[in-house]
Amino acid sequence: xxxxxxxxxxxxxxxxxxAFLGAAGWLFYREFRQIDRYVEEVRSEGMxxxxxxxxxxxxxDVALLEYEINKDAxxxxxxxxxxxxxxxxxxxxxxxxxxxxxxxxxxxxxxAYIEFIQRARLYEGNRFVxxxxxxxxxxxxxxxxxxxxxxxxxxxxxxxxxxxxxxLFEQTRRALQFIAVMTLGSAALLVSMLFWQGxxxxxxxxxxxxxxxxxxxxxxxxxxxxxxxGMLAAGVAHEIRNPLLxxxxxxxxxxxxxxxxxxxxQEDAETIHSELNRLEEIVRSFLKLARxxxxxxxxxxxxxxxxxxxTLLQPGLAAGxxxxxxxxxxxxxxxxxxxxxxxxxxxxxxxxxxxxxxGVVDIRTSVDRIENHGRLIPVVAxxxxxSGGGIAPDVQKRLFDPFFTTxxxxxxxxxxxxxxxxxxxxxxxxxxxxxxQGSTFKLYLPRYAEKAPDPAR
Numbered sequence: 015x016x017x018x019x020x021x022x023x024x025x026x027x028x029x030x031x032x033a034f035l036g037a038a039g040w041l042f043y044r045e046f047r048q049i050d051r052y053v054e055e056v057r058s059e060g061m062x063x064x065x066x067x068x069x070x071x072x073x074x075d076v077a078l079l080e081y082e083i084n085k086d087a088x089x090x091x092x093x094x095x096x097x098x099x100x101x102x103x104x105x106x107x108x109x110x111x112x113x114x115x116x117x118x119x120x121x122x123x124x125x126a127y128i129e130f131i132q133r134a135r136l137y138e139g140n141r142f143v144x145x146x147x148x149x150x151x152x153x154x155x156x157x158x159x160x161x162x163x164x165x166x167x168x169x170x171x172x173x174x175x176x177x178x179x180x181x182l183f184e185q186t187r188r189a190l191q192f193i194a195v196m197t198l199g200s201a202a203l204l205v206s207m208l209f210w211q212g213x214x215x216x217x218x219x220x221x222x223x224x225x226x227x228x229x230x231x232x233x234x235x236x237x238x239x240x241x242x243x244g245m246l247a248a249g250v251a252h253e254i255r256n257p258l259l260x261x262x263x264x265x266x267x268x269x270x271x272x273x274x275x276x277x278x279x280q281e282d283a284e285t286i287h288s289e290l291n292r293l294e295e296i297v298r299s300f301l302k303l304a305r306x307x308x309x310x311x312x313x314x315x316x317x318x319x320x321x322x323x324x325t326l327l328q329p330g331l332a333a334g335x336x337x338x339x340x341x342x343x344x345x346x347x348x349x350x351x352x353x354x355x356x357x358x359x360x361x362x363x364x365x366x367x368x369x370x371x372x373g374v375v376d377i378r379t380s381v382d383r384i385e386n387h388g389r390l391i392p393v394v395a396x397x398x399x400x401s402g403g404g405i406a407p408d409v410q411k412r413l414f415d416p417f418f419t420t421x422x423x424x425x426x427x428x429x430x431x432x433x434x435x436x437x438x439x440x441x442x443x444x445x446x447x448x449x450x451q452g453s454t455f456k457l458y459l460p461r462y463a464e465k466a467p468d469p470a471r
Contacts, residue, residue: 334372
């Protein structure tokens with residue numbers, strides 16, 4: 015995924031998070047208002063239900079009392095109508111109640127209502143049809159008790175509604191808690207997604223860009239050093255080479271004039287000749303570092319070059335140094351063979367020098383992928399490992415600086431020249447080290463890939 019796509023994804027995720035939180039908040043508020051309205055409706059309905067019931071019970075009681083007082087047919091008809099209206103109202107309410115307590119209370123009311131109607135009919139027709147065993151006063155007391163029980167059951171019905179309302183309150187509270195937990199959980203998930211997207215964006219693009227800026231700054235600084243060295247090298251080479259040639263010519267003449275039996279003079283002459291050659295080699299390396307020749311890139315097998323370089327160097331290494339080569343990657347790269355050999359020679363020689371007591375220099379080739387400007391590219395990797403003392407942390411910072419060396423007879427140009435040659439071929443150099451456990455230097459060159467044939471041809 016490209017940087018632009020990552021940023022667009024992050025923006026879309028943020029907008030979705032805001033939209034989701036807004037929608038969740040609106041739904042939460044709407045549900046709360048809806049539940050609040052419903053609770054009010056239930057409360058009002060419960061109050062109306064109890065009030066309607068009590069009004070109807072009192073109405074039939076008053077109608078029956080008027081009939082007892084007036085003893086006329088109109089009062090009786092009014093009582094019958096009020097009783098029938100209460101019965102119909104009870105039948106209608108039976109289908110609207112939901113809790114067991116409400117239904118049970120209504121059934122008790124219906125039983126009491128039927129009993130009340132049966133006892134009231136004893137007064138029908140302005141007469142008292144008395145039971146042989148039930149006196150009129152006792153029948154009237156029983157009727158009053160039935161009326162009282164009906165009124166008391168009205169309070170029970172109201173309490174049942176209140177219990178239903180309390181249950182609704184608990185259910186509402188749990189629903190609101192669940193919605194709040196889900197909203198907070200969703201918000202936390204979205205924030206985590208945003209954080210993850212931002213972290214991935216930083217890790218994948220921002221951090222590499224910072225690293226690239228640092229690397230480019232270091233490269234510019236290195237190039238400025240190389241440019242300064244180039245100018246200096248040209249002057250130094252011009253000023254030193256002519257005196258060197260003159261000195262070497264005079265030394266040649268002096269050596270011819272020294273008698274063979276004068277061993278001391280012969281040794282001095284040989285030492286001067288050796289040091290003059292070393293000085294000439296330093297000047298030559300200095301010129302290569304400051305102004306290396308343009309690489310002549312050709313498609314070559316890396317394994318062959320590594321094996322040839324190891325075979326060339328093995329006889330000249332110090333006693334006790336063994337080269338182990340594992341070159342079986344069978345990969346090709348576009349490179350300058352002579353420059354790559356020079357890089358390998360520098361690394362192998364440095365590895366051998368880091369093991370004065372002897373050891374093994376492990377040389378390997380492999381195929382790998384490395385990150386370059388935010389994308390992975392296939393490369394051929396050549397590693398040179400030793401089992402020496404490693405590189406100290408303060409030395410690692412200056413490892414590729416020209417003329418910096420920890421060797422008594424070193425020039426400090428080997429690694430700097432290797433880095434310069436690898437950059438010229440489009441490659442890279444890297445190292446890993448553990449003080450006391452050895453070091454590994456790796457050379458990376460872009461892997462040569464065969465182009466697929468054009469099917470149209």
